[in-house]
Structures are given as C-alpha cells and as structure tokens.
Amino acid sequence: MSGLVDLLSSPMGKQLISGVAGQTGNSTDQTGSVLTMALPLLMGAMKKNASTPEGAQGLMSALSNKHDGSILNNLEGLFGGGVDQSVKDDGAGILGHVLGGKQAQVENALSQKSGMDTSTIATILQVAAPILLGMIGKQKQQQNVNDASGMQNLLGGMMGGGTQAHKQQSLIESFLDSDGDGSILDDVASLALGGKKGGIGGLLGGLFGK
Structure with missing residues (x-):
C-alpha cells in the first residue's frame, strides 16, 4: 500500500472508515466522504511543513520515535471498545502541529461540505491523524527514508505522484493560505481519487458493496 487511494480502498481502509463511523455515530458513507477530503488535506499540510529542513526533521523524528506504523497492526482492537482518549489526545497534538492556526478553518470547511457539526469533524480528524x-x-x-528530500518524495508519492500530486499540493496550500469556504475540497478529493470528481459517493459505495 503506497497511497491514499490504496488506503481508502483496502481492507484496512474499510476498517478505518467503519471504525471512525462507529466512534462518531455517523454512516460509513458520510465518514468516508469526510476522510476522502481530510486525509489528502492533512498529508498536504504535512508536506508543506516538511518543506523546511526543521519541519522535515521534526516529522521524521515523530515517525521514528512514536508513529512507526504499529498502530495499524490492531485497528480492530483500537476501535473495539471505543478509541482511547490517549489516541485522540495524540491526534489533537498532531493536528495542532500540522494545521496550526488553520485547524478551525479546516474543521469548518469539512463541516460545511459534509453537514456534520464541527465537534464531530474534530473527533474524526483526531482519530484519523495518528x-x-x-x-x-x-x-x-519500508523505503528507508532518512533525509528531508526523501521525506518530500515519500509524501508526494503517497499523494499520487507527478503532475497530479503537484496540482493537489497547490490546491491544498492555497486553501491553507486563504480563508476559503471549503469549495476547494471537492477538487482535493477528486485528485486523491484519481480525478473522479463527483464520484466520491460512488467509490465509497463500491467499497462497501453497494
């Protein structure tokens, strides 16, 4: 699994979507739609932060010391009895670092697009970030990344690679640098899904056998 499309369409992606949906009491379609917009946005914000040597080093340090992928080994256990507060606190810290003063803007935009209230959006983001x-x-x-350049390439590859990833990154940065109303999120999600604009519901329906 190398990119966000792979994540969302994999068994682990289904588990993530259904687990987060159960955590917030929303449908898998609603939750999946939010994650389809939110995950590339978060990754794009991380890529922007990692564009400086200090930012890249900070991200690599976090990945080496705490976020090594072990959380993926037991998602069933993570969601089984409800997500621990420690995981949500960790997510809140990640969001604060990655989004900074734009966190409320991101939550409001996702709320407008999804129809969910901002507190539910905040919970989804807190669980998804770790x-x-x-x-x-x-x-x-797996790729033995150990420098800033490698980290940029890794994040770019996970966002789709090539021109598509550059377009997506430009959209995300323009969103984060503005006070936009969230309409740009359709385009971000479209690029994350390989250009399937307006097809988010269809893709998610396919994931869950609808």
Missing part, C-alpha cells in the same frame, strides 16, 4: 501518521511511518521504514 493512523495517517502511522501509515506514513510504515512507508518511511
């Missing part, structure tokens, strides 16, 4: 970082940490180990 899992996303674990996924990146696992890829870092």
Whole structure:
C-alpha cells in the first residue's frame, strides 16, 4: 500500500472508515466522504511543513520515535471498545502541529461540505491523524527514508505522484493560505481519487458493496 487511494480502498481502509463511523455515530458513507477530503488535506499540510529542513526533521523524528506504523497492526482492537482518549489526545497534538492556526478553518470547511457539526469533524480528524501518521511511518521504514528530500518524495508519492500530486499540493496550500469556504475540497478529493470528481459517493459505495 503506497497511497491514499490504496488506503481508502483496502481492507484496512474499510476498517478505518467503519471504525471512525462507529466512534462518531455517523454512516460509513458520510465518514468516508469526510476522510476522502481530510486525509489528502492533512498529508498536504504535512508536506508543506516538511518543506523546511526543521519541519522535515521534526516529522521524521515523530515517525521514528512514536508513529512507526504499529498502530495499524490492531485497528480492530483500537476501535473495539471505543478509541482511547490517549489516541485522540495524540491526534489533537498532531493536528495542532500540522494545521496550526488553520485547524478551525479546516474543521469548518469539512463541516460545511459534509453537514456534520464541527465537534464531530474534530473527533474524526483526531482519530484519523495518528493512523495517517502511522501509515506514513510504515512507508518511511519500508523505503528507508532518512533525509528531508526523501521525506518530500515519500509524501508526494503517497499523494499520487507527478503532475497530479503537484496540482493537489497547490490546491491544498492555497486553501491553507486563504480563508476559503471549503469549495476547494471537492477538487482535493477528486485528485486523491484519481480525478473522479463527483464520484466520491460512488467509490465509497463500491467499497462497501453497494
């Protein structure tokens, strides 16, 4: 598994979506739609932060010391009795570091697009962030990434690679640098799904056998 499309369409992705849905009491379709927009946005924010040597070193340190991918080994256990507060606290810390002062803007935009309230969006992001970082940490180990350039390439590859990833990154950075209303999230999700604009529901329906 190398990218976000692979994650969302894999058995682990189904487990992630259904687990987060159970955590918030929302449908898998609603939750999957939010994650389809949110995960590339979070990864793009990480890539932007990692564009400086200090940011890249900070991310690599977090991946080496705490987010090595082990969280992915037992998602069933993670979601089985409800996600521990420690995981959500960890997610809140990741979001604060990655999104900074733009966190409320991101949550509001996702709320507008999904129809969920911002507190539910915040919970989804808090649970998803450590899992996303674990996924990146696992890829870092597998690809033996140990410098800033390698980290940029890793994140770019996970976002789809090539022109598509550059377009997606530009959209994400313009969103994070503006006070936009969230309409850009459709395009971010479209690129994350390989250009299937408007097909998010269809893709998710396919994931769950609808």
